Amino acid sequence: MSEPVLSVRNLRLDIPIGAGTLHAVRGIDFDLDRGETLCIVGESGSGKSLTSLAIMDLLGKRIERKADKLVFDGTDLTKAGARKMRALRGDRMAMIFQEPMTSLNPAYTIGDQLMEALLLHRKVGKAEARRRAVELLEKVGITGAERRLSQYPHQLSGGLRQRVMIAMALMCEPELIIADEPTTALDVTIQAQILRLLVDLTREMNVAMILITHDLGVVARVADKVAVMYAGELVEAGTAKKVFDAPMHPYTRGLLRCIPVPGKTERGSELGSIPGIVPSLVGEVSGCVFRTRCEEATEACRGEIPFRESADGRHNFRCVHEAGRRAGVEEPA
């Protein structure tokens, strides 16, 4: 096996606030291979977006980033300065945001914005950059690409704008794309088209992707690997098949029970729910973070929580209970 394109060990993010420190992300580990898609799924406040911003070093000054290892394509990001990061962003690593209207500059044409990264990072002329921009617009399925170059973002629909964002991310053939809720603002029909495009292009160009979403349907259909985050911790990770077919962590199981599945959930039946709210992450956080909402919780959940790994290492979860359930309790059929 070759080196992973991104390797993260014990990533921690602390936000100093008035009364103390908010431990927003605590000890995240994962590896991402070339061409692989990792979906990070979690609810609001789980730290999934912060984790991605931490990799891009886009956190802002207030948030303190610590990691035992944060290596991207041979570069140690913990030691990379602002200049090095600027050289990497938009070139070797690119980002796609949720709302293309706010992440595209309304005052510049599509063409200017597409060509910017290439002109900045590569020694190419305008004609060459223009040729590449047209090529990529065609690749993301935009017709009349030449004409689009001189248009402004407001002249395009939401779906087209998101296609432009994808083309922009791919301009310099990056090693890694981070897509943060790329289809949440789009209609379901457009969502399917954009996700297909992302999956096909990243596969074809062998680009690794981190896709951040709260939508379990998107995760199941797109991910090679899944990481489930809750309150700043990675509670379960594994291949999409393992996590969806045999979810181990009580939180993952709870989430899957919350969503109605056409053809499976009985219409009008009571949906599962996760009572309670996410605990405060200010000050010392100990034990299992999910124990206050967990139906499997016991005294032992206040102590050290082991990370349990399957024999082939392709599925692991953080829980005191060996199978993610209290001993002797059977899951109702």
Next chain:
Amino acid sequence: MSEGNASPPVLELRNVSKTYQIKQGMFGERKPLKAVNDVSLSLQRGDVLGLVGESGCGKSTLAKILLGLEAPTSGEVLVDGEPIGAQNRRLLARRIQPIFQDPYSSLNPRKSIRDIISLPLRVHGIGDSASQDKAVREILDVVGLPSRVMNSYPSQMSGGQRQRVAIARALIMKPEVVVCDEPTSALDVSVQSQILNLLGELRREFGLTYLFISHNLAVVEHLATRVAVMYLGRIVEEAPVGALFDEPRHPYTEALLASVLTPEPDLGVPDTHLGATYPNPIEPPTGCHFHPRCARVMERCKGVAPQLTSDGEHSVECHLYGQESGQAVA
């Protein structure tokens, strides 16, 4: 379900249209945009009508017409058989109440929860402050909030709690119909299921009728008793929930259903065959408005608008079904 009922439908739309005059450019001429185009629907008491379609199809305009926030350009809306044009907004508000998508922007941040929920009572001059407080306490209990939140402000509450407040405010007037416009799309998955369960319970308990607007088809399938599919201002298919999801007829409905991403990892991302983008509603395509995106388009679809065909329960507007329609419809 309540078909074959002698009483008039609790809510009925008869050939309702809403046309906006849109000016293109500063000196451009005004052109008509048919946001809602000749829509007829009827809801029996206890029905949950799911209304689905892409953004711009007219779902929210339809909701505004029902709430009396927009007057239809033509056609009639009837509540319990009475046309609402004859009623004033105040009377209408007693019978139809809304729940909106975003509980962060739909609650006044400077008012306490007590003030927010009791506002409809005060507007209508119902009871004194003691009885209003009592009503607020009761309705908080119904939506699953402790009565101590009465003195809280929206900023002190979570998204799910705020949506419960919005539901309490809608229900305090004991309306017959609740228009839910994307009521759970701003909420987290675990909170969404709690709100959906609550809406289901309330409907059973109080015999409420919902118009449930959502882009989440899995949620619509779960909650709705009937479903209407809207495209460019028209209802292109309407049926009981089982028939619509199990045997969709309109190619647009098929494409919508195909685009639902269920949490099944082996299936991959579906190809919806909806190549072209959503058309400009000011210049809708000729013939069947859906034909440029339709996987089963025929020559006739390009020139002739399809007629509604119905077998009583399941109606569809598509040339694949029904007899020769022959004449073009304006």
